Amino acid sequence: MNSKEKRYIFDNPRNVKVLIYALYVVCAVLVGLDFVIHRHSEYALEAWYGFYGIYGFVACVFLVLAAKEMRKIVRRRETYYDDK
Amino acid sequence: MTSSLAPFLIFYVGAGLAAITRGRLRQVLLMAIPLVGGINLFYLGRGDLVAFGLFDYDLILLRVDKLSFLFSIVFHIAAFLGIVFALHVKDTTQHVSGILYAGSSIGAVFAGDLITLFIFWEMTAITSVFLILARKSSRSQATAMRYLIIQVMSGVILLAGVLVRYQQTGSVEFTFIGLDGPGGALILLAFGIKAAFPLLHSWLTDAYPEATPTGTIFLSAFTTKLAVYALARGFPGTEILIYVGATMTAFPIFYAVIENDLRKVLSYSLINQVGFMVTGIGIGTTLALNGAVSHAFAHIIYKALLFMSMGAVLFRTGKINGTDLGGLYKSMPLTSIFCIVGAASISAFPLFSGFVAKSMVLAAAVEEGHPIVWMVLLFASAGVFHHSGIKIPFFAFFAHDSGIRCKEAPFNMLAAMAVAAFLCIAIGVYPAPLYSLLPFEVNFDPYTAGHVLAQAQLLFFSALAFTYLKLSGLYPPEMVGVNVDAEWSYRRLLPRAVSAFIATFGPIDHAVRHLAMRGTQRVIVWIFRHHGPEGVLAATMPSGAMVLGVVSVLAIFLLLYFVS
Numbered sequence A: 001m002n003s004k005e006k007r008y009i010f011d012n013p014r015n016v017k018v019l020i021y022a023l024y025v026v027c028a029v030l031v032g033l034d035f036v037i038h039r040h041s042e043y044a045l046e047a048w049y050g051f052y053g054i055y056g057f058v059a060c061v062f063l064v065l066a067a068k069e070m071r072k073i074v075r076r077r078e079t080y081y082d083d084k
Numbered sequence B: 001m002t003s004s005l006a007p008f009l010i011f012y013v014g015a016g017l018a019a020i021t022r023g024r025l026r027q028v029l030l031m032a033i034p035l036v037g038g039i040n041l042f043y044l045g046r047g048d049l050v051a052f053g054l055f056d057y058d059l060i061l062l063r064v065d066k067l068s069f070l071f072s073i074v075f076h077i078a079a080f081l082g083i084v085f086a087l088h089v090k091d092t093t094q095h096v097s098g099i100l101y102a103g104s105s106i107g108a109v110f111a112g113d114l115i116t117l118f119i120f121w122e123m124t125a126i127t128s129v130f131l132i133l134a135r136k137s138s139r140s141q142a143t144a145m146r147y148l149i150i151q152v153m154s155g156v157i158l159l160a161g162v163l164v165r166y167q168q169t170g171s172v173e174f175t176f177i178g179l180d181g182p183g184g185a186l187i188l189l190a191f192g193i194k195a196a197f198p199l200l201h202s203w204l205t206d207a208y209p210e211a212t213p214t215g216t217i218f219l220s221a222f223t224t225k226l227a228v229y230a231l232a233r234g235f236p237g238t239e240i241l242i243y244v245g246a247t248m249t250a251f252p253i254f255y256a257v258i259e260n261d262l263r264k265v266l267s268y269s270l271i272n273q274v275g276f277m278v279t280g281i282g283i284g285t286t287l288a289l290n291g292a293v294s295h296a297f298a299h300i301i302y303k304a305l306l307f308m309s310m311g312a313v314l315f316r317t318g319k320i321n322g323t324d325l326g327g328l329y330k331s332m333p334l335t336s337i338f339c340i341v342g343a344a345s346i347s348a349f350p351l352f353s354g355f356v357a358k359s360m361v362l363a364a365a366v367e368e369g370h371p372i373v374w375m376v377l378l379f380a381s382a383g384v385f386h387h388s389g390i391k392i393p394f395f396a397f398f399a400h401d402s403g404i405r406c407k408e409a410p411f412n413m414l415a416a417m418a419v420a421a422f423l424c425i426a427i428g429v430y431p432a433p434l435y436s437l438l439p440f441e442v443n444f445d446p447y448t449a450g451h452v453l454a455q456a457q458l459l460f461f462s463a464l465a466f467t468y469l470k471l472s473g474l475y476p477p478e479m480v481g482v483n484v485d486a487e488w489s490y491r492r493l494l495p496r497a498v499s500a501f502i503a504t505f506g507p508i509d510h511a512v513r514h515l516a517m518r519g520t521q522r523v524i525v526w527i528f529r530h531h532g533p534e535g536v537l538a539a540t541m542p543s544g545a546m547v548l549g550v551v552s553v554l555a556i557f558l559l560l561y562f563v564s
Helices: A013-033 A051-074 B007-020 B023-043 B066-085 B092-109 B114-133 B138-169 B182-194 B202-210 B215-234 B240-258 B262-283 B286-317 B333-346 B353-367 B371-397 B411-429 B432-437 B449-471 B488-531 B543-563
Strands: B047-054 B057-064
Touching: A013 A051, A013 B449, A051 B240, A051 B371, A051 B449, B007 B023, B007 B066, B007 B092, B023 B066, B023 B092, B057 B066, B057 B114, B066 B092, B066 B215, B066 B286, B066 B411, B066 B432, B092 B114, B092 B215, B114 B138, B114 B182, B114 B215, B138 B182, B138 B202, B182 B215, B202 B215, B202 B262, B215 B262, B215 B286, B240 B262, B240 B371, B262 B286, B262 B353, B262 B371, B286 B333, B286 B353, B286 B371, B286 B411, B286 B432, B333 B353, B333 B371, B333 B411, B353 B371, B353 B411, B353 B449, B371 B449
Parallel strands: none
Antiparallel strands: B047 B057
């Protein structure tokens, strides 16, 4: 990279770290709020503390890891359909 | 004063004028079309405004009720956004086909009978294909033909269904259809093709990423949402749609995670979003239907915004693959911000438009006792944030710096994105105007503390999962390649099957024809031998031979006469 070029906000690794720590804090606060705010819930499962957080986290990890496995089956070279 | 001018006419006439004007004049004219259309909508009366009889059919060209009115408004907004975004384009074909396509879609939502619907249904196919052809690459030409065949097929199936239904019921009016007879099933199939039902969806992920940067904005808005409108009118409460819709929300997100072409990622997430609407229509309660159509309204705008941000990237860098992009927030800061607004809206962040619309469908699933469907929708909600909310902005504008330094998007593109972003936030913050347009009265408040908290938890922990996977190196890297999907059946399996068929039966066919040819040849030779120039039967007979013949016949006659 050109040394004269302007340094942008995420060129500094510290700023990235701050962002990630901010995310951790927000997540912790949101679970904490579960003990304060009553969520109306229809199902017993939904009434668990932090249910939505846990579900979101598990869902995304599952999604990505499953898709990674799926890629092994469905991925072909880019010209796959162009070859006759 | 009320108007009864069919709104599609403004677009059709406008397209004609756009074709014969150039430069600034055309730009002004193009922007005026949806604005004049909007004024006309404002004064439009209610009920069956234009109806006439043709042969035995009662056709209703213009039926205005709450459902058609809501879709026509958002189609006007989408047309306006698409036009402003494409204002710098000099290509007459793209402008004219974009306007005709928007006009045809608007014509279709006002169609009060199924014959009129069929005509506009086919018009949307024919007018939109030019937005793909205009890319002018050999790949886009092939894609466009596949797109056209499938779209026209949907129309043909629709017409077959309409005629079968007419035989049964004696009516072509477009009201509730349901799945009682074969006609209804055919019509549902036709709607299902345009709505991109699972296994019928490949035309969408095939065509949308191949259209021009500006053409995809039009494509993303109209065809699938026209199908959602048609399903909402014809098939509310049809139970199978609940499961079809839930499948649509879930399966495309797996493809979206591993897809490299960012416009194709958006195409997969489009199917995911339409899935929520289809589920809502299947549930069919007033809350669910309100949710489905308000989601369609919000979705058209934020999806257009996301496609616009990626279109701007493609326009400026000539690249759209995740592997080639990254760090563009440095060159295109405004586009980045608009993209993030679109991403927040599709992810249904509180204060953004997706939140006030989609929640109704989830609430209806709970209310009507579909826990499994609710779990799937929740999974899909987390998943859509993961690939559309994070992946799209992250890989295009952040991630590793690709080193690309380009100009910010042109002014007209930024203006279109700004309007769309404003609408996304405005609807999210103040949903009352949208709610007042919905077909049923709204008794739903998205902004309860518990609901906001639940959604925030779901989304922030999805972001946490992304961060965890990224930092631990488990996240699959972007890779060059194509991921085969249902289109494999007709792009690979069918041609292969045809070649295999020819390879197997070709020789047999050849042998049979050879045999037949030899037989025919022999017959010809045999006939030639007797009747040819040298043949005994072809020889000229002397007149004496004829006399002999006549005398013989006479003799036999006399003999018979004598005997009797």
